[in-house]
Amino acid sequence: MITINVSDNIKDVTRGLDDFARQQVPFAIAQALTFTARNAAADLKRELGSVFDRPTPFIANSPFSTAASKSSLKATVGIRDKGGRATPAQYIKEHFDAGARGNKPMEKAMRAAGYLPAGWLAIPSGDGVKKDAFGNVSRATVARILGTLKQGTTARKGANAFRLFVVPPGDKRKSTRHLAPGIWSANRVGDETVLKPAFLFVKSARYDKVLDLEKTVGATVQREFARQFGIALSAAIRTAR
Numbered sequence: 001m002i003t004i005n006v007s008d009n010i011k012d013v014t015r016g017l018d019d020f021a022r023q024q025v026p027f028a029i030a031q032a033l034t035f036t037a038r039n040a041a042a043d044l045k046r047e048l049g050s051v052f053d054r055p056t057p058f059i060a061n062s063p064f065s066t067a068a069s070k071s072s073l074k075a076t077v078g079i080r081d082k083g084g085r086a087t088p089a090q091y092i093k094e095h096f097d098a099g100a101r102g103n104k105p106m107e108k109a110m111r112a113a114g115y116l117p118a119g120w121l122a123i124p125s126g127d128g129v130k131k132d133a134f135g136n137v138s139r140a141t142v143a144r145i146l147g148t149l150k151q152g153t154t155a156r157k158g159a160n161a162f163r164l165f166v167v168p169p170g171d172k173r174k175s176t177r178h179l180a181p182g183i184w185s186a187n188r189v190g191d192e193t194v195l196k197p198a199f200l201f202v203k204s205a206r207y208d209k210v211l212d213l214e215k216t217v218g219a220t221v222q223r224e225f226a227r228q229f230g231i232a233l234s235a236a237i238r239t240a241r
Contacts, residue, residue: 001078002217004033004040006069021042024236025062026070031093031232032225033068037075041065044077051095051210056134063086077217095211106142110199113146115166115183120201128185128196145183162187164202169201 006029017025044063049057068075081089086105103111103121110116124137129145131137148164162185169181176184180202187194 001076001081002213003074003076004037004217004221004225005074006033021233021237024233028229028233028236029073030068030070031236032228033073033075034065035228035232036221036224037065037068037077039224040077040217042218044079044216047216048092048213052092054134056136059088059092065215078213088190092211096209096213105139106137109142109146110183113150115146115149115233116201117169120169120181120203122182122199123196123202124199125182129198149183169203 041063045060048060048063050058062080064078064080066076079089080094081087104120107116110122111118116122124135129137130141145164149166164183164185165176165181166175166183167181171177171181179195180197181201182197185196185198187196189223226227
């Protein structure tokens with residue numbers, strides 16, 4: 001979260017103003033800060049849309065701003081980080097700081113069930129598991145997969161039978177050691193068995209820093225604040241007379 005604070009610059013913006021105009025400055029600054037922060041949140045939202053491929057509304061709508069007041073000449077801009085079990089800020093924090101990706105809820109569920117080893121992550125396959133319009137696997141789908149694995153029985157999808165099995169890292173079994181670590185499905189289609197990965201296990205995943213909150217907000221402040229302040233001060237003087 002970034003705080004936009006210009007209280008230290010009040011003397012600069014009031015220099016040359018008469019006493020009447022100077023009285024309107026705190027209100028004008030608060031207005032300018034509020035509109036600037038709102039524009040910064042909109043810029044951040046556009047940046048999320050350009051950086052991520054089909055971000056979910058949960059992520060796309062996460063930028064927020066707070067309003068300034070005459071008694072508190074500061075406004076804030078950030079990614080929502082409160083409420084719920086997981087917040088947008090937690091989901092995308094690695095994209096701001098770079099580094100290793102944390103565990104998603106589905107990976108925590110797989111690890112708790114004993115299928116995903118510590119230190120490994122699960123990546124949905126291209127066509128072996130159902131994904132939503134944003135390319136994500138729903139919690140309900142993950143729950144069904146884990147439930148089927150736990151039961152260890154053959155399930156059916158339409159006219160075809162399939163079973164799910166786990167290939168752990170370093171698997172030595174002759175029947176599966178040629179397969180990459182992950183959760184696989186064996187689909188019986190007619191007289192043939194087709195193997196497909198649902199999730200592949202990878203040792204690590206790292207993200208580059210692709211979002212710079214300070215840079216984005218700073219650019220908006222440079223572009224907007226002086227203009228917004230001029231508009232707000234002119235309006236305040238005009239309506240106060």
